[in-house]
Amino acid sequence: MEIYEVSMSFVERIYKLTRSFPEEERYCLVSQMRRAAVSVPSNIAEGNGRGHSKEYLHFLYNARGSLMELRTQIDISKRLGYLKEADYSSLIESYETLRKMLMNLISSIRRKSISKSS
Template sequence: MKDFRNLEVWQKAHQLTLSAYRATRTFPSDERFGLSGQIRSAASSIPANIAEGCGRRGDAEFHRFLQIAMGSASELEYHLLLSHDLQYLDAKDHKELSDEAVRVKRMLASLIRTVDEGGEKSRSANA
């Protein structure tokens, strides 16, 4: 069991979550439990699943939680696009958040490959 806080991908995902929370503060109040909540949930699910995977036994479970985190990152990308199309997010904020999400997805993909190839040592890799 490794400390998830040491994983660069977790650190980036945590920063993405903080950015998503900041961006949704200005959403209409009627979206509080709608799109705003969906964005916050998808964003926070990414680092949460990385952390949970680090706390599990074995690479198979770690891999599974990394895959769940990847799915949450893809879900977040869609919600960001929808927010932009509904004019809740301006183009600049949409691009910044989407770019962050893509970076996290690339890092997750790299870590997933490392887990597939490298066994237990992968949890300490700074993916």
């Protein structure tokens, strides 16, 4: 699935960028950002493996929540001066791409689920 690959690439970028954060953030912001990033493809994969659209949607909503949490952490990182403008802009662009893909997948599964129950 393309969304899985895109989300995995996003995780890699978060890991690489947070390596340059101050040591004092290792167990705070860095840890939170990495966990939220890892949660996105993990929830996509787990939901896909469940086999039922209702469960899949549940995990996709969890992925969306983690992605939104990560967006907040990216903004905090920028405000604290841990991200350069170019890195921030690139991350936000990637975030938006992934968010749109996730919302499209959610909408698609919801439509299929509704048509099956009709």
